[in-house]
């Protein structure tokens with residue numbers, strides 16, 4: 001009898017850990033060397049030649065992320081690490097050729113939409129934006145040239161939930177691959193490759209590193225050796241590489257990811273329930289609330305509902321910004337996934353093309369005690 005597969009929590013706790021055979025150090029060293037000795041027979045005995053091509057800390061991180069996203073799939077799972085989430089996304093889009101077409105979410109991460117609309121249009125890659133919560137709209141947006149369908153779930157900043165399985169079926173029937181940005185959910189809460197996605201993208205900057213002190217990205221691919229080779233060309237040949245220290249820090253973050261996510265989710269749920277019934281709040285976007293339009297799909301495809309939420313303050317932009325300015329435990333800053341709670345007025349950050357309602361505040365719920373966070377919100381929201 002083969003042993004039961006390990007839980008994601010256990011895999012994460014052991015991410016990147018092997019005892020160093022020389023020193024017996026329990027935590028791996030950081031390899032800053034740029035070059036590695038060649039043997040008399042011309043080989044590279046440890047498989048490393050030059051740090052742009054491959055580095056031990058990068059290889060460790062890539063193996064750990066492939067393991068976490070791959071779950072118990074039997075297919076070949078590859079991971080290619082990048083120096084930022086956007087570099088990872090850029091590399092995925094560079095696997096396309098002139099004449100290809102992408103279907104992307106209407107409320108995609110702002111810079112993804114920007115790249116597709118402005119940059120890749122000049123390289124002859126077409127794009128259509130669709131409401132990913134309606135698989136028939138995805139089908140309608142596809143053309144014979146569609147090679148990639150982009151999913152982001154939960155989405156930013158409206159926390160829309162896309163049914164990964166349904167959209168993957170639509171995409172595959174039209175001959176397109178599916179890429180899913182899994183930054184907000186993390187592989188602890190959602191594993192898109194096991195739901196039919198071909199590629200998963202991460203800004204490791206966020207929950208995976210988890211301390212607001214590393215910028216990083218990664219692409220994890222199920223099968224699709226051509227795509228993996230193209231991604232590796234961008235990384236190894238074009239030199240879009242994360243530093244050994246950054247890879248080491250992300251791998252360290254993975255080891256506490258499970259317990260951090262548990263606390264992020266618990267706190268987000270407490271805040272969502274508090275905000276949901278508050279008279280100064282018009283609407284809460286959080287898939288963990290039973291009345292949220294994405295609740296049912298999220299419950300089906302996620303192990304839990306995540307640490308991000310947004311809410312619309314009654315009174316529009318002026319009132320929303322006054323609330324953000326008045327909070328003391330929430331730092332007014334962009335980004336997410338760190339121990340500290342962050343609040344952001346999205347519409348003014350994104351500019352005129354933003355889909356965020358003027359009264360919307362996005363919250364990255366941190367690891368503080370939820371009672372303290374609720375007391376802070378209560379103080380500024382109460383009229």
Ligand SMILES: *Cc1c(COP(=O)(O)O)cnc(C)c1O
Pocket residue numbers: 084085086087109152156181183184202203204205206215216217
């Ligand atoms: C932050 C983020 C990115 C971009 O990652 P960077 O590391 O900032 O380049 C992409 N997608 C989502 C969902 C993000 O939150």
